[in-house]
Amino acid sequence: MRQDENLTARASKTGSGDTVVALSSARGVGAVAVVRLSGPDSWAIARKMVAGRKKFGALSPRKMALCNLIGGGGELIDRALAVKFAGPASYTGEDSVEFHCHGGLAVSSAVIDAALRHGARSATAGEFTRRAFLNGRLDLAQAEAVDSLVHARTDEGRRAALAGLDGGLGTQVEAMRRSLIELKTELEYRIDFPDEAGQGLSAEKIESLLDDSLAKLAALLQGARRALLACRGAVVVIAGAPNVGKSSLFNTLLGSNRAIVTATPGTTRDAVESELVLDGHLVRLVDTAGLRESSGEAEQMGVEYSRHYIASSDVVLFVHEAGSDFRRAESEFLAEYGHGKLVRVLSKVDLNPVPDDEAEGFIPVSAKTGQGMPRLRRAIATAVESATGGSGEKTSPVTSLRQQKLLEEARELLRAACPANPPEIIAADIDEVCTRLSEITGRISGEDVLDSIFSRFCIGK
Ligand SMILES: Nc1nc2c(ncn2[C@@H]2O[C@H](COP(=O)(O)OP(=O)(O)O)[C@@H](O)[C@H]2O)c(=O)[nH]1
Ligand SMILES: [Mg+2]
Structure with a gap:
C-alpha cells in the first residue's frame, strides 16, 4: 500500500474525521486547565461555546483572547482564554482550539461537556499526537x-527526549533508506540487463555502500542505551534471602511504605516497583519475592x-543480613549473578554492627536508623551511571526500545547481507533492512503498532 493510501485508510479507521476534545493539562486543582479541541468542526463548536462581546469568529489564529464560555442553557461556565489554530499549522495538523480556563475539575468538566454537547467526542489516549502523526x-x-x-522526570531524560523530538532520527534513518534504495535500484538494473550493467557495481563497491550504512547504524545505536535509560529509568532489583530486610530497604530508599514489611519471612508475594531520582538518574526500584514456593521451608x-x-535489570542490590552465615542459596545466587552490575548490602547493622x-x-546499612543510607544511595547512582555507559557518551536520538530493536534488526540484516551474493539476493536483503527503517x-506501520504506542499516552496528549 502506498503511503497516502495507507493514511486515508487509517484516517477513516480511527475516525479522524471527528472532532475530539480532552483535558490536556493534568487532572486536579491548579491555576489553569487547558482543554483542547481538534478536528474539522472544532471552530464551529467553539463558536457556539463563546459568547459576549468577544466573538470566536473574530479571533485571529494563534492570538489569545479572553472570552466568556457558555454552557447549555446559556449559563456562564468561565471567563477563559481562547486560541484557535488553523490546520495544517497546528499540533495535530487540523483546525483546533485551546481553552485556557481556570483550573480544577468543575470548570474543565463543564467546558468539555459543552463541547461534547455540540458534537465533539472524547479523545482517546494519545489521539492528538496520533492525528499529528497521521497528518505528517x-x-x-x-x-x-x-x-x-x-x-521525563530528570534533566537527563528531558534532554534525551528533546534529542528525539527534533526529528534527527527520522532524518538520518530516511537518508539511509534512500541510499539503500538507490543501491537496490542499481542491483535490479543489473538483474534486468545482466550484459549492460555491472561495470559500476563491483562486489567491493556494494560492500563499501553496505559498510557505510552499517557505520551509520552503529553511530545511531551508540548512546542509545544511555538515552533509553535516561527516558525509561534504570531498573534496580533488590534480591536476597527472606527476612533480611529487603522491603524495609526499599521503603527507606523511597521514603515511603510501599512494600509490606513483616516479621514473617516470605511476605512480599509480588514485585513492587517504584520510581526515585538518585543523583539525577531515574531509578525504577523493584522489591520482589518472585518465588511462589508453597513450602515454607523452600522459601x-x-x-x-x-x-x-x-x-531486565540494570543493577542488582544484593542484601545479606549482618552477623548471619551465608546460606547456600545466597552463595549460589552470588555465583550466578555476582559479577558486573551488583551492589552488595549488609542489612540490620543496628543489631549487629x-x-x-x-x-x-x-x-553496611540499617533501614531502622538510616545508617549507611547516603553511601548506599551514592553506590546505586554510581552503578546506574556505569550501567548507562558513563557520562561521556554523546546523546542519541533514540527514545524507545522499539526504535532500538528495529535499528538492531536492521544492523543484523545488513551484516548478514553478503556482497558476493547474486544481485537478487542482495536486493531482497536490502528490502528487509528498508522495511525495518520504515517502521x-x-x-x-500496522494499526496494532500504532495502537500499542499511542495507548500508552495520556488522554489529552
Ligand atoms: N533492627 C532492624 N530490623 C530490621 C531492619 N530492616 C528490617 N528489619 C526487620 O526485619 C524483618 C523483615 O524485614 P523485611 O523488610 O520484611 O524483609 P524482607 O523479607 O527481606 O523483605 C522485619 O521485622 C523488619 O522490621 C533494620 O535495619 N534493623
Ligand atoms: Mg519483603
Whole structure:
C-alpha cells in the first residue's frame, strides 16, 4: 500500500474525521486547565461555546483572547482564554482550539461537556499526537519522543527526549533508506540487463555502500542505551534471602511504605516497583519475592528475586543480613549473578554492627536508623551511571526500545547481507533492512503498532 493510501485508510479507521476534545493539562486543582479541541468542526463548536462581546469568529489564529464560555442553557461556565489554530499549522495538523480556563475539575468538566454537547467526542489516549502523526506533522519516532518528554522526570531524560523530538532520527534513518534504495535500484538494473550493467557495481563497491550504512547504524545505536535509560529509568532489583530486610530497604530508599514489611519471612508475594531520582538518574526500584514456593521451608532457604526482573535489570542490590552465615542459596545466587552490575548490602547493622573495614565489599546499612543510607544511595547512582555507559557518551536520538530493536534488526540484516551474493539476493536483503527503517519513522506501520504506542499516552496528549 502506498503511503497516502495507507493514511486515508487509517484516517477513516480511527475516525479522524471527528472532532475530539480532552483535558490536556493534568487532572486536579491548579491555576489553569487547558482543554483542547481538534478536528474539522472544532471552530464551529467553539463558536457556539463563546459568547459576549468577544466573538470566536473574530479571533485571529494563534492570538489569545479572553472570552466568556457558555454552557447549555446559556449559563456562564468561565471567563477563559481562547486560541484557535488553523490546520495544517497546528499540533495535530487540523483546525483546533485551546481553552485556557481556570483550573480544577468543575470548570474543565463543564467546558468539555459543552463541547461534547455540540458534537465533539472524547479523545482517546494519545489521539492528538496520533492525528499529528497521521497528518505528517511528526514521524512515529518523534511521536514516541513526545511521550518520553511528557514523562521525563530528570534533566537527563528531558534532554534525551528533546534529542528525539527534533526529528534527527527520522532524518538520518530516511537518508539511509534512500541510499539503500538507490543501491537496490542499481542491483535490479543489473538483474534486468545482466550484459549492460555491472561495470559500476563491483562486489567491493556494494560492500563499501553496505559498510557505510552499517557505520551509520552503529553511530545511531551508540548512546542509545544511555538515552533509553535516561527516558525509561534504570531498573534496580533488590534480591536476597527472606527476612533480611529487603522491603524495609526499599521503603527507606523511597521514603515511603510501599512494600509490606513483616516479621514473617516470605511476605512480599509480588514485585513492587517504584520510581526515585538518585543523583539525577531515574531509578525504577523493584522489591520482589518472585518465588511462589508453597513450602515454607523452600522459601526460608531460598533467595527472593524474580528471574524476569533480574534479566531486565540494570543493577542488582544484593542484601545479606549482618552477623548471619551465608546460606547456600545466597552463595549460589552470588555465583550466578555476582559479577558486573551488583551492589552488595549488609542489612540490620543496628543489631549487629559491622565496621567498614570488615564489610568485605558490602555496604553496611540499617533501614531502622538510616545508617549507611547516603553511601548506599551514592553506590546505586554510581552503578546506574556505569550501567548507562558513563557520562561521556554523546546523546542519541533514540527514545524507545522499539526504535532500538528495529535499528538492531536492521544492523543484523545488513551484516548478514553478503556482497558476493547474486544481485537478487542482495536486493531482497536490502528490502528487509528498508522495511525495518520504515517502521522506525512509521512510513510502514500496522494499526496494532500504532495502537500499542499511542495507548500508552495520556488522554489529552
Ligand atoms: N533492627 C532492624 N530490623 C530490621 C531492619 N530492616 C528490617 N528489619 C526487620 O526485619 C524483618 C523483615 O524485614 P523485611 O523488610 O520484611 O524483609 P524482607 O523479607 O527481606 O523483605 C522485619 O521485622 C523488619 O522490621 C533494620 O535495619 N534493623
Ligand atoms: Mg519483603
